[in-house]
Amino acid sequence: QVQLVESGGGVVQPGRSLRLSCEASGFTFSNFGIHWVRQAPGEGLECVAVIWYDGGNIYYADSVKGRFTISRDNSINTVYLQMSSLRVDDTAMYYCARDEGTGKLDPWGQGTLVIVSS
């Protein structure tokens, strides 16, 4: 079945780096864009980065621009989110979600939790 699985979350100190992975299965990965969406505890949803199916277009939210980098490896069906200069307010559950090009996000992974704390 169509599935996305995130990994790489954990507890990290402010200013440090972390790399998240989103591994896909059950569909032709190279045909789809992937978004990273985060949700701080008790808060709403924020799209932080998106990469198109071929990596040709990439967008970031202003809150992470210059600190986060999204990339993909279509040979292993995986999207990455490299997070640098992490701040306490980056603490959140990070989800990846598939975008077929129409902008609807489906499905979503189960999420990976990032906690930035000293």
Added chain:
Amino acid sequence: DIQMTQSPSSLSASVGDRVIITCRANQSVSSYLNWYQQKPGKAPKLLIYAASSLQSGVPSRFSGSRFGTDFTLTISSLQTEDFATYYCQQSYSNPFTFGPGTKVDIK
């Protein structure tokens, strides 16, 4: 970035009630508007896409409409499993943005 608002922020309703949630964009998003349901501890789930198209597998009691830059999500007869938080999301321009959410709980 396009800003999305939702009203109400929360509501209490009973099983069988008709529930309407409104979402507004601060500029035109055409019909690039999607609705999601999220239950505690779970990832969001797509309900409605392109303002009014029902995602496969979603019960027909859910429907969406567009009125210019205003959008509505209607649950025609609320069921127990519908108690959750609902988010609208514009997919007109990147990065996509979400409304702040509407929490539907039991009256």
